[in-house]
Amino acid sequence: MDQILNQLGGLVLGSVPTMVLFILLVAAYGLLVRRPLDRVLAERRARTSGAIEQARRAIAAAEAETAAYEEKLRHARVEIFQMRDKKLKQWNAEREAALAQVRQQTHDRVHGAKQEIEQSAHEARLQIAGMSEELSSRILNAVLPAGVHAAEVAQ
Template identity: 75%
Template sequence: MDQILNELGGLVLGAVPTMVLFILLVVAYGLLVRRPLDRVLAERHARTAGAMEQAKGAIAAAEAETGAYEAKLRKARTELLEARERRMKQWAAEREAALEQVRQTAQQRVSGARQEIEQSVVEARTQIESVSVDLSARVLAAVLPAGVTAAEVGQ
């Protein structure tokens, strides 16, 4: 057993420089590789997170501007529709006024034509009556014998 312990002691004693070198290697790795790598990764993460925050801010700003543009667009469309409606009402009113004026003009012409027709009818009746008296006297003169007068026939 002593021999085993001696051999184990020799092995442990031979492993001490290896363990010291391993510990130095781990410390050197920590100092030379791990810390700079952690630093670079932290910086990269900060830049990425900062870029993500900037992108989120830019997206939020773009959404706000989009909302504002949409609101302006809706307002402009509403104003255009209102202006169009006013124009249509104005055109309808102008059309109605023109139609009313044409109706009045036509009514005046019809009234003037009626008066002219009535005047022509009165004149025609007057002429017919005057001509009919003369014509009836001629017809009677032509039909009745020469000595009989129209006054005698009427009795």
């Protein structure tokens, strides 16, 4: 058993430099590789998350700008439709005014023509009445002898 312990002690004593070298290697790895690697990874994460946040902000700004443009577009469409309706109403009013004027002119012409026709008819009636008396007296003079006619006229 002593021999085993001696051998074990010799192995432990022989492994001390290996352990010291291993610990130095781990410390050197931590200082030379691990810390710079952690810094680079942290920087990469910061840049990546920063870029993602920046992209999110850019997307939000673009959406806000798009919403503003859409709102302006809606207002412009409403304004265009209002102007169009206003023009249509104006044109309709002008058309109605022109139609009313033409109707009035036509009514005046018809009224004037009716008055002319009535005047002509009245004159024709007067002329016919005047001619009928003259014609009836001529007929009576032509048909009846001159003395009979004078006697009837005297009665």
